[in-house]
Amino acid sequence: MNRLKSMIGYTWAILAVLIAPATFLGHGALSRTLADVTGVTVHPRYSGGEVVSRIDHGPYSTSIHRPVFDALVGKSKEGFVQMTWAPASALPEWIEEPIDYNRDGRVDFTVALNTGSGEVWLVKSHPTVVAPVKSYRLSDGWAVRVRLIRRP
Amino acid sequence: MTKEKVVLATPAPGTGLPAAMLLCLPMMLITLMMLSRGNFPSEPASMLAFGATYFFVNGLFLMMIRTGNTDRWRAILFVTYAVCFVISFITHLIEARGSMALTESNMIEGLTPFCHVVIPMTLIPAALTKTIIFPGTLLGTKTAIASMFVLWIGSSLALGRGFCSWFCFFGGLDDGFSRLFKTARIRTIHPRWTYLPFAILLLVVLVSALTLAPFYCQWLCPFKTTTEYPEITSLKTALQAMVFMSLFVALVLVLPALTRRRTQCGLFCPMGAFQSLTNAINVFDVRIDPEKCRSCKKCISVCPSFSMSEDTLAKGKSALTCMKCGRCLDACPEGAIFYHLKGTPLNPKRAEVGRRLFLYPAYLFLATMAGAPIQDAIVKIIRLFTTGRLI
């Protein structure tokens, strides 16, 4: 038994010497494997959630992300929906756009954005819409998050 | 009160130069491959930086093997690495974003570099929601989330909490400041404070899971001061910046200098506490030969992570929080402390074998991690001298 333990100890120590270069050399492939195997993604609170619809305006387009209410377990009472406009070079100075975030065929709010100053206005047409959270100047466009509450 | 002067003990019987060179040969070859990543630089400044880094790294390893001292040479590279990391990271941030400040736009675009300290905070949400609660990207860059996880898994498997002395790019800062004075001004710290990192770990893990935000990064990380911090746009962000700076000054600058200990790592860092748990399953540990030990307690007074105490001396091994830095090995006048492989017989006569088996993976991690920031910092310093501009 002692001999076996000793062998395991030495084997692990030698493996440790191999692990060091393998970690760095296989870094890219291992990272991809880890991401694939675990299936993790960045939490939608940070990423904004998946894009569920895209409205083409010719030179620029609007992406509407899914509403984010994700909590640790289940859904939270408050959340947000993110809209992104891109590319930055084609955006007009003033964007005003009706948004149907829950895709029920009716406008839930109209958002207006000054792409020069980043000021944002909101006209609510649905009780779950609370207020704009903030506008964000991205590397190639603008994003606005609108605060929502979940229907009871 | 008497102040204790830390004197390096007589090293373990040295290795002759030819034998030491031979033992260094594998390290020289592997670091050549790691530091160059298959592409030798052609620009003069980069060539100079590469050459200097390569000889610096291997010179220190040669000294480690030849003299039998571990921490003395490790610390030089570890501190240099941390300083160069700060220079390299900040200049990169300013080149890319124009500022060290992290805006909310950067966050929602996933441009925040992921650091290993976040790892414990992400585990519960990852298990329950299959998401990572961090405003970064999963793949594609060296500072992406999956990349850091891979590096952490590899280094933890190989080193356990040795991670904190041979991998962490922040640890060198308080390690460096802990060596500022030859004597400790504050010598007694109540042992209960050594549990504080575990309390902080418990809290940040729970609060981060419940709020779905990395609480430590938002409120407690002293190293925001030397890397990036949230853009100050409100009273809250101003307060956060004040907390970061105060903790940095207290835990990374002042207390290490006064105590000669790594106070941030040993008394505060939740990642350190988390890494202690990996020590339980790692193969390398630090043991004390009871026959040689004269109970002079020099190891207790020099241990930077508070992992040596009378209890641990009685048990013949360092505590679970041991960072395997080797400072106690160097300080022991009797050579009674040694690296050991769990499961193998306790034979102090074969201590040097255990030490070398630990040093190869540990130093490979340190040299490879340190290589890129040191080269980058050298290039930038050369640029500063030749053009007057760092960025």
Place this chain on the structure above:
Amino acid sequence: MRMEGFILGLSSGVLCAAACAPVLIPYLLGEGRGIALNAWLTLQFLAGRLFGYLVFGLLACAASLSLSTRGAHGDWIIGGAYVFFSALLISYGFFRQEASRRKSCFVNRCQKWIPVARPALLPCLAGLITGLSFCPPLMLAFAGAAARSGLGESLLYFLSFFAGTSVLFVFAPFAGALKRFPVARTVGKLAAGVMGVYYFYSGSMMILGGLLR
């Protein structure tokens, strides 16, 4: 936000477990009738604690009603209570390591009493007594609940606080798992101290908000 009560409860959970374990664990070990019975006894104990907490919730609601008529002064009072109790929590968590021994005369009394008398629902009573101890986390929870509006909100706050403090009791039936109790207590106290720092900040912000209003 109910989560706040839960987080406070969780952060104090180790401390609560540490305070209650001297009462509960010897009892469970003394009974020694297997995991299922231990779980039942733990549930009785928790029910007693829950009752104690709900009493605090009612008191907090009464305090809240009397504060609600005072406008900005209410912020100062609640903020002041936060600052005061969190300062106690910080002192308790970081500096007064022997405090719990002095504080928990209830606990000591129960400890002496329980091995002698074991009537039905005794664990429930022990839970109630330990639940009514005036420890800093509970006082802080009281201040938090008093900041809510209405009876329901105050009770919910205490319920979530109770849920947070009870998480570790899941392990109580496996009494042997709490062998390393002194370390858990030290870590728990320090965690409560760190949480106190957070509440100190919250209280200061409330006072500042009241002043700026």
